[in-house]
Every structure is written in C-alpha cells, then in structure tokens.
Amino acid sequence: MKDFYNNYLNDKIELEKYQIIGIICLVIVISGVFGWVYEFIFYFFNSGMKTFYYQGGNFLPWINIYAIGSILIMLFTNKYKKKPVVIFLLSVIITGVLEYVSGYLVLKYTGCRYWDYNTEILNFLNIDGFICLRSVCFFGLSALLLMYFILPFCIFFSCHVSKKTFLIISIGLCSLFLIDEIYNLVFTRLFGFPRASKLYKIIGFKYMDYKCGK
Numbered sequence: 001m002k003d004f005y006n007n008y009l010n011d012k013i014e015l016e017k018y019q020i021i022g023i024i025c026l027v028i029v030i031s032g033v034f035g036w037v038y039e040f041i042f043y044f045f046n047s048g049m050k051t052f053y054y055q056g057g058n059f060l061p062w063i064n065i066y067a068i069g070s071i072l073i074m075l076f077t078n079k080y081k082k083k084p085v086v087i088f089l090l091s092v093i094i095t096g097v098l099e100y101v102s103g104y105l106v107l108k109y110t111g112c113r114y115w116d117y118n119t120e121i122l123n124f125l126n127i128d129g130f131i132c133l134r135s136v137c138f139f140g141l142s143a144l145l146l147m148y149f150i151l152p153f154c155i156f157f158s159c160h161v162s163k164k165t166f167l168i169i170s171i172g173l174c175s176l177f178l179i180d181e182i183y184n185l186v187f188t189r190l191f192g193f194p195r196a197s198k199l200y201k202i203i204g205f206k207y208m209d210y211k212c213g214k
Contacts, residue, residue: 035066
C-alpha cells in the first residue's frame with residue numbers, strides 16, 4: 001500500500017480510459033454525498049441544535065455543487081500532489097469563485113438565493129452572502145481529503161477489482177445520482193412533475209427556507 005501511495009504522489013500509476021471514467025464517476029458520487037452530509041450536520045448546529053434539515057433538491061442525499069467543485073479541484077491541483085499547502089490555497093480560490101459565481105447567477109436568473117452566509121454562524125468575511133472565510137477554508141480542507149484519501153482510494157479500487165465490477169459500481173452509482181438530478185432539474189420544469197423537496201415536505205421532511213423573488 002505504501003508503494004502504491006508513493007506511486008500515486010509521483011504520478012507513476014498508469015490508468016486506462018475506463019478507469020479514468022469510473023474514477024470520475026466515483027468522485028462525483030462521493031463528493032456529492034459528502035457535501036450533503038456536511039450541510040446536514042452544519043445546519044443542525046446553525047439552527048441552534050434543534051432541527052435537522054434535509055439538504056439539496058434530490059431524492060438521494062447528494063448536492064451537485066460539491067461534485068462540480070471536486071472535479072475542478074482535481075483538474076487544477078493534481079500536479080501539486082506533493083504540495084498540500086498549494087492544493088489548499090488553490091482549492092480555496094477555486095471553490096470561492098465557484099460558490100460566488102453559482103450563487104450570483106442563480107439569484108440573477110431565478111430570483112432565488114439558495115444560501116446566504118449573512119444569516120449563518122461563523123460567517124466571517126462573507127462577500128454578498130455568497131462566500132465566507134469559513135466556507136472556503138472548509139472546502140480547502142476538504143480538497144486535501146479528496147486529493148490524499150478519496151482519489152487515491154478510488155484509483156486503488158479501480159486497480160484491484162475486475163473491469164466489469166468496477167464499471168458496474170462506478171457508472172451504475174453515478175447514473176442513479178445523475179438521473180435523480182436530471183429529473184429534479186429538467187423533468188420537473190418541462191413536464192410539471194413534483195420535485196423531490198415537495199414530496200419530502202409532504203411526508204414531514206424539513207427544508208431550509210430559500211429566499212425567492214426579484
């Protein structure tokens with residue numbers, strides 16, 4: 001295992017195309033679920049440890065912006081695997097830009113604000129409520145977890161199971177989450193299907209109240 005990790009850090013592991021695709025799929029799933037768990041826990045404390053709020057807009061426990069952020073982090077920091085401080089700082093910038101741009105565009109074109117750090121705990125140095133020091137520092141630390149544990153685990157897994165098993169697990173899981181995402185983002189708008197959040201609210205799940213209306 002030590003030799004494998006050293007090879008990972010020194011870019012000596014050669015991957016086939018199917019492994020790269022499968023690894024990306026696994027990272028998309030793991031990071032999206034990680035983000036959901038983080039927000040589920042954080043907003044419990046943010047509410048004064050009184051209420052657990054279901055996060056995201058899907059049936060499955062997964063939040064898309066964390067998956068997008070993880071892919072961007074891998075793309076821009078992979079060559080700095082031997083420099084954790086560089087990875088941390090780059091990830092702070094990458095996730096900060098992603099979070100600000102995403103929040104701004106969603107507010108501009110839909111009139112909805114899905115998060116507002118002005119109303120949350122530990123919101124030091126927040127900018128327009130879209131990013132704050134706590135959020136980007138947490139994402140920077142999460143990037144270290146991604147690059148030094150999650151990604152090497154996914155690579156190790158791809159090297160130690162059969163091609164068929166690896167693709168069934170990685171692409172199969174990712175497909176479930178993406179189908180869920182497409183349904184809630186596209187089908188609900190085009191065909192008027194009920195969103196996951198609406199159905200979950202009916203059966204008693206609690207959600208954070210979003211600010212909508214230009």
